[in-house]
Amino acid sequence: MKTNEIKKMGINIQNLNGLSTSEIGDDHISTSLETPMRKDAFKATDEEKKNKIALLFEEIMNVMGLDLTDDSLRGTPKRVAKMYIDEIFSGLNPENKPKIALFENKYRYNQMLVEKNITFYSNCEHHFVPIIGKAHLAYISSGKVIGLSKLNRIVQYFAKRPQVQERLTNQIANELSKILGTDDIAVIIDAKHLCVSSRGIKDESSATVTCYYGGVFNDSKKITELQNYINS
Numbered sequence: 001m002k003t004n005e006i007k008k009m010g011i012n013i014q015n016l017n018g019l020s021t022s023e024i025g026d027d028h029i030s031t032s033l034e035t036p037m038r039k040d041a042f043k044a045t046d047e048e049k050k051n052k053i054a055l056l057f058e059e060i061m062n063v064m065g066l067d068l069t070d071d072s073l074r075g076t077p078k079r080v081a082k083m084y085i086d087e088i089f090s091g092l093n094p095e096n097k098p099k100i101a102l103f104e105n106k107y108r109y110n111q112m113l114v115e116k117n118i119t120f121y122s123n124c125e126h127h128f129v130p131i132i133g134k135a136h137l138a139y140i141s142s143g144k145v146i147g148l149s150k151l152n153r154i155v156q157y158f159a160k161r162p163q164v165q166e167r168l169t170n171q172i173a174n175e176l177s178k179i180l181g182t183d184d185i186a187v188i189i190d191a192k193h194l195c196v197s198s199r200g201i202k203d204e205s206s207a208t209v210t211c212y213y214g215g216v217f218n219d220s221k222k223i224t225e226l227q228n229y230i231n232s
């Protein structure tokens, strides 16, 4: 669809580097570090959102001609609405951000700490189909240390949003850097996008790798060391 046709339909489009949103969609370009949210995103309660999503999803199913009086389909709109708000998109709500407590680095451990193979499920914001991947995080303490499971929770929080992998990588890095008070942070994400494997180009074997190297990780020796740990 051409940009002016989309405009005629009254759909608000952002023009990014001269590309229409339909072109951007298939190329998976992210626009900023922050997930684009409206200012009134949290005016409605979770319950109100679930009720509205259930109605709208029922409409989508109706439009596709599905018979919602069928026992198997009847509960789907509500199930989808609950899943969106309580589970797979719960990371949109800042109230669900994990509470992080830091500890003094009493062990005086001053080498890199690597938490690897953190499995996550996210969803591509251009197609709303799953992104399945592993995240590897590393940091060097600036005096404080973080509970290991919290690293996992930070990944899950940012994954539970409509996402693009580049933004997910940077959001995790940015959060870690803020919490730990250091830029000595590395984030590597290796993920499969179902919008690439199950539709569109239908490439089953390709995977996408993104990384963030901050501070001392901008050094080829440190990167090699980190990669050795991840591959070991």
Ligand SMILES: [Zn+2]
Pocket (backbone or CB within 6 Å): 025, 028, 124, 125, 126, 127, 128, 193, 195, 196
């Ligand atoms: Zn996609």
